[in-house]
Amino acid sequence: MLTLLSSKKAKHMKKIAIFPGSFDPITLGHTSIIKRAIPLFDKIIVAIGTNSSKQYMFDLQQRKNWIEQCFANEPTVKVDMYQGLTVDYCEKVQAKYILRGLRNQLDYEYEQTIAQMNRKLNDEIETVFMFTELDYATINSTTVRDIIRHGGDANQFLPKEITI
Ligand code: ADP
Numbered sequence: 001m002l003t004l005l006s007s008k009k010a011k012h013m014k015k016i017a018i019f020p021g022s023f024d025p026i027t028l029g030h031t032s033i034i035k036r037a038i039p040l041f042d043k044i045i046v047a048i049g050t051n052s053s054k055q056y057m058f059d060l061q062q063r064k065n066w067i068e069q070c071f072a073n074e075p076t077v078k079v080d081m082y083q084g085l086t087v088d089y090c091e092k093v094q095a096k097y098i099l100r101g102l103r104n105q106l107d108y109e110y111e112q113t114i115a116q117m118n119r120k121l122n123d124e125i126e127t128v129f130m131f132t133e134l135d136y137a138t139i140n141s142t143t144v145r146d147i148i149r150h151g152g153d154a155n156q157f158l159p160k161e162i163t164i
Contacts, residue, residue, distance in 0.1 A: 017041040017097035017128065020049050020086050023063050024056045027144055029136040031070055031159050033101040036130060038076060045093055046071070048081040057145045069161040087122040098127040103137050 019034055023046070037044055046067050050060060058066075064079050071077035082089040086098060098118065100111055115127035139157045147154040148164055158164070 014042040014094075015040070015097065016043045016045065016093065016095040017099045018045045018047045018086070018090055018093065018095045019099040020047045020082075020089075022054075022056065022141065023048055023067060024141050024145065025058050025063060025162060025164075026067050026070060026159065027136075027139045027141060027157050028159060029101060029103070029132055029139040029157075032133050032136050033099065033130050034071070034077060036133075037099050037128075038074060040128075041097065041099075042076060044077050044099065045095060046077065046079045047086075047089060048079070049086065050081055050083050052083075057148070066159075066162050070159045085121065087118050087125055090125050091122065096125055098125060100127055100129050101132055102129050103132045103140070 017037065017040075019030075019037070021030065023030060026046075034044060034046065048060060048063055048067075056063070060081060064081065067079045071079070080093070082092075090096070090098065098115075100115075102108055102111060111127070111129065115129075118125060118127060144154045144157050147157075154164065
């Protein structure tokens, strides 16, 4: 009984974070944030948000496979996909934390609005921010896609698990 109770409590108290994004494709900026967050949470779910009105360069399964390959040796990192509101997805997977990376002032403005709106929707969920490592501050998926589209070499911005 005692064991059952304590394991139940331990389960309840697990710190689960989601790291939402498009990951089209996942870059060294994303992997750096996830790796730095591993010691902070019991589980991190890299959650690929899908929006039917958005055009992606890489299909969902491909994006998911790449992320899984990057974290194949990290048992606390999982990959999933979701549609709809991020806070609803958090509730579904019992995550109390939304992890986000901050590169610059533009990110700051955007993220502040989203985080405050999300708190209005569900005040049990905290958004946790991490500043980007200096080396990765200029990496974003949009420019990486442009480089790929125009035949440039984007490998220096991508995890070694990705071969395009
Ligand atoms: P979104 O479509 O929500 O912007 P992204 O896949 O571009 O999704 O990004 C997901 C998260 O990763 C966001 O919190 C974003 O700020 C963060 N991120 C993106 N690029 C970097 C980077 N180079 N360094 C750190 N964080 C990053």
